[in-house]
Amino acid sequence: xxxxVYSSTIRRREMDAVLTCMVSEKIGPGEMNLKLVNQVxxxxxxxxxxxxxxxxxxxxxxLTALDVSPGSAIIISALAxxxxxxxxxxxxxxxxxxxxxxxxxxxxxxxxxxxxxSGGRVIVLHEALGHIPDLASFLSLGVPLIEDxxxxxxxxxxxxxxxxxxxxxxxxxEEGDLLTAGGGAVLVSSQKRESVVLRTLAxxxxxxxxxxxxxxxxxxxxxxxxxxxTLLRRELSQNFIRSLMQGRHKTVIELSEGSSSCWSxxxxxxxxxxxxxxxxxxxxxxITCAFTGSVTEHLGDTLEGCxxxxxxxxxxxxFPLYPRLGASNAARIAKVLATLP
Numbered sequence: 057x058x059x060x061v062y063s064s065t066i067r068r069r070e071m072d073a074v075l076t077c078m079v080s081e082k083i084g085p086g087e088m089n090l091k092l093v094n095q096v097x098x099x100x101x102x103x104x105x106x107x108x109x110x111x112x113x114x115x116x117x118x119l120t121a122l123d124v125s126p127g128s129a130i131i132i133s134a135l136a137x138x139x140x141x142x143x144x145x146x147x148x149x150x151x152x153x154x155x156x157x158x159x160x161x162x163x164x165x166x167x168x169x170x171x172x173x174s175g176g177r178v179i180v181l182h183e184a185l186g187h188i189p190d191l192a193s194f195l196s197l198g199v200p201l202i203e204d205x206x207x208x209x210x211x212x213x214x215x216x217x218x219x220x221x222x223x224x225x226x227x228x229x230e231e232g233d234l235l236t237a238g239g240g241a242v243l244v245s246s247q248k249r250e251s252v253v254l255r256t257l258a259x260x261x262x263x264x265x266x267x268x269x270x271x272x273x274x275x276x277x278x279x280x281x282x283x284x285x286t287l288l289r290r291e292l293s294q295n296f297i298r299s300l301m302q303g304r305h306k307t308v309i310e311l312s313e314g315s316s317s318c319w320s321x322x323x324x325x326x327x328x329x330x331x332x333x334x335x336x337x338x339x340x341x342x343i344t345c346a347f348t349g350s351v352t353e354h355l356g357d358t359l360e361g362c363x364x365x366x367x368x369x370x371x372x373x374x375f376p377l378y379p380r381l382g383a384s385n386a387a388r389i390a391k392v393l394a395t396l397p
Contacts (some may be wrong), residue, residue: 159309
C-alpha cells in the first residue's frame with residue numbers, strides 16, 4: 057500500500073467533538089465557535105480573533121478592517137494559493153502578482169518593493185511551505201502586511217510566532233492546511249487596536265459568515281493536540297533533511313532567526329520530475345507538486361513573467377510528513393530521499 061502525501065490528523069477525539077455537536081443539534085455558529093476563538097487567542101497569544109467560513113472571507117474582512125478601497129492593488133505571491141487571486145477579483149481589488157525567491161518559494165522582496173512603488177496598497181504574504189520569510193524587510197516597505205499563516209502556524213520568526221508581525225493574519229482551516237476543520241479560517245491580530253476593529257466587525261457580521269460549530273469543534277481538538285504533533289513533525293523533518301543531504305537534491309532554506317512548522321517535506325529537484333516520480337512510485341510512496349493550486353498554476357500561460365515561480369511549480373515536490381506516518385513508513389521515505397535519482 058502506498059504512503060499518501062497527506063493524511064488527516066483527525067482521530068477519535070476529534071470525531072467525538074463533532075458527534076457531540078451533531079447529537080446536541082447545535083451545528084451552527086455558537087459555543088464551539090467561541091471556544092475555538094478563545095483557544096486560538098490563548099495558544100498563540102493573539103489579542104483578537106474571528107472565526108469565519110472561508111479564508112476568502114477572512115481576507116475580505118481584513119481588507120475591510122484596513123479600510124482599503126475597492127480597485128486598490130493588493131500584492132500577492134505568484135505561488136500563493138489561487139483562492140487569494142480569485143477572492144481579490146471577486147471583491148473588486150486588483151491583484152499585483154510578484155515572483156518568488158528560488159531557494160525558498162517565498163515572495164521576493166525586490167519584486168515586492170517594485171510592486172509597492174507601482175501603487176500596491178497592501179501585501180498579503182503567503183508563508184509558503186510552513187516557513188516564514190524575513191518579515192522585517194517586508195515591513196520596511198511601509199504598507200500594511202497581512203500574513204497568511206495557514207501552513208506556518210506555530211512557526212517562529214525572531215522569537216515571534218507566525219502571525220505576530222502583520223497587522224492581521226489569516227489562519228486557514230481548509231483541506232491541506234496545517235490545521236483543518238473541513239473548511240473555514242480564523243482572522244487574528246496581536247494588537248489591541250486592530251482587535252477592537254475585529255470585535256466590531258464580528259458584531260456586524262451576518263451569521264452565514266461565521267464558522268459553524270461543527271467545523272469549529274474539529275479545529276478546536278486539533279489545536280489542543282498541536283504541541284504534541286509539532287514535536288513529531290520536527291523530528292521527522294530533521295531525519296528527512298539528513299537523508300536528503302546524501303543526494304543531489306535540496307529542500308527549501310530555513311531562516312536562522314526562526315523555525316518552520318514542518319507542514320510537509322518539500323524537495324527542490326535538480327533532475328527531471330518524471331524520473332523522480334517513477335522511482336518514488338516503484339517504492340510505493342506518493343509525492344505531489346508542492347504548488348498545485350497556486351496562482352501560477354491557475355493562470356498558466358496568461359501569467360506574464362514570474363519565471364522563478366513557474367520553475368518551482370515544475371521542480372518542487374512534497375514528500376509525506378505527518379504525525380501518523382509511523383516509524384516504518386518514515387524509514388522507507390528517508391531511504392528513498394537518500395537515493396533519489
